[in-house]
Amino acid sequence: MTVLVFVEHAAGEPDELSLQALAFALDFAGGNGVDAVLIGGADAASDLPVGTAHVAELDGGYAPQAWARAIAQLEPSVLVAAGSERGNEVLAHAAVMTGGALAANCVAAAPGDPAEVTRMRWGGSLLEEARIHGPVKLMTVAPHAVAPATAAGDPAVAPFTPELRDEDLVARVVERVDTSTGGLSLAEAPVVVSGGRGVGSPEGFAPLEELAGMLGGVVGCSRAVTMAGWRSHTDQVGQTGTKISPELYIPCGISGATQHMAGCKGAKKLLAINSDPEAPIMATADYAVIGDVAEIVPAITAELRRVSG
C-alpha cells in the first residue's frame, strides 16, 4: 500500500494545511510508502518527506475536475488531502473517478479493510467514527487536527502530463477579482470583538467597533445578527461564516450555539461578555464578565482611555 497525498502549494512552498495532511498520511502509512502529487509546482515538491513527488504539468488556472483527473491517473488506493476548500472539492471529483469512498475532515485514522476513521460533523461540534470500505479510500484531513510534517526529504520528482477529457476543463477559473479592502481581515485579526442578538440592534455595535479599534482588532457577529440583516455576512463568525483564530476573542451577547463555536475554536483566549451566567459559552470561555453588553463595553473603552492617559 502506497499512500498518495495531494499537496497544494503557493509561491514555491507547500501549503501549511497540506503539510498537516502529509503528517496524517505518514502516520496512517506506518512503514509503508508515501508519495505526493502536485499540480505544477516542482519547486514546492523538492524537499517533501516522500518517496516520489509526482508533478502534473497542466496549463491554466484552477480546474477542479482536471486536477482530479490528473491525480486519479496515478491510480491511488489511498488518497489524502487537506480539508481545505480545494482539497475537499478535488477529492470529491477523484472519488467518483477512482470509484472510491471519501471521508471528509478526518481527525484520526487507522489502516485496514475497512479503514477506520474519526471525522468531524457539525464543524467539529460532534465527531463520527466511521469505516471506509472498498479498494480505494479517500480522506481529507480537518484543518489543525494534526501538526504539520516538518522533516525534509529528498523525493524523486516525477513530472507527468495527464490525459484530460474535454469535459474536465469546462469548469475552471477564468478570472480572479481582487476583493481586499486593504484593512485587517476577520480571519487574520489578532483581536475580534463579536456581537450577537444580545447587542440589541445594528446601532448597538458602535461601542464594539470602538473597542475593536482600540485593541487593533475587528468586529464580528453571530449568525442571528446576519440573518436579521443587522450586519453583512462577511462579518459572520461560525460554521457557515468565517473561521477565526485571534489571540483574543471577545463574544458579546452571544450564547454559544454550536454553529458559532465551530467558527472560533482557533481563538487562543476567549472573554465572554454576557448577561446569562448559565449560557453555554461559559463552558468554552476562559474569562467572563456578567451583565449588560451596552453598559460593560463602553466602561471598558473608558477604562482603556484612562490608563493610556
Next chain:
Amino acid sequence: MDVLVCVKRVPLTGGKMVLTADERGIETRHLGFTVSPHEECGVEEAVRLVEAHGGSVTVVTLGPPEAEEQLRDALAIGADRAILLETDGSDWDPESTAAALADVIAADAPDLVIFGNESADAGGYQVGIRVAHALGRPCVTGLKALAVEDGQLRGEQESGSARDVYRVPLPAVVTVKEGINLPRYPSVPAKLRARRKPVERREPERRDARLELVRLVVPEGRGRQAEVLGEGPSAAPAVVELFQRLGVA
C-alpha cells in the same frame, strides 16, 4: 429556466449536543428543525433566478416523512413543487444519497441544479459533485455570487482576499454558500399557499454504505467554567488588566 434545489433537514442544535441511546444520532425530541443554512440560501437563489428569468423551481429532499416541513418552508419562499425521497430517518451515506438524487434529477432535466456546499450536520462535501458526474454536467462549488446570462452561468467563489470567477454553459450543477443572499422571511399568505402546493413522495433504494457510520461521539469539553472577572461596568479595570497581561492593549 427550470431550477432544482436539493435541501437537507437538520436539527436546530443550540448550545449542546446530546446523543440518542444507540449513539447513531442526535437526541432531537426537544429540538426544532430547519433547512441546512447553505441550502436555505440555495432556495432563495433559485427563486430569485426564476423571478428574473421565468421558469419553475423544484425543491427535493431525501429524509424522513417529517422533512415535508422543510419542503413546505421552501414552497413558502417561492418554490413551485417539491419531491420527498422518503427514508426511515437513519443516516444515508453520500454515495447512496447522490445516487437517489441523481435518479430523480435526471428524469426532471432542469437547467440548473443547486446544492449547499456542505450539509450542516454530516458535512460530507461531495453529494453535489457526485450528482454532477452522474448527470454528466459541469460543477462549480462554494459560490458566493451567481448570474445567468445567455445560457451561461457566471459564478464567483471566495478565495482568500479575492474571488475566482467561473463561466460554465447550462445545464450545470452548482453548490452555494451562505452569504450569497439573505433569504426572505415567507409571508403568512405565502405559507398558506405553500400548504396547497404539490409534494410528490417516492421511496428511494438504499445501497450498502461504503462510508459507514459506526457511532457518534461528543468531543470532551474542558470540564471547567470561565473565570468570572466581575459583574457589570465595575469589571472594566479587571478586563483592561487582562488585556495588558495578554499583550493586546
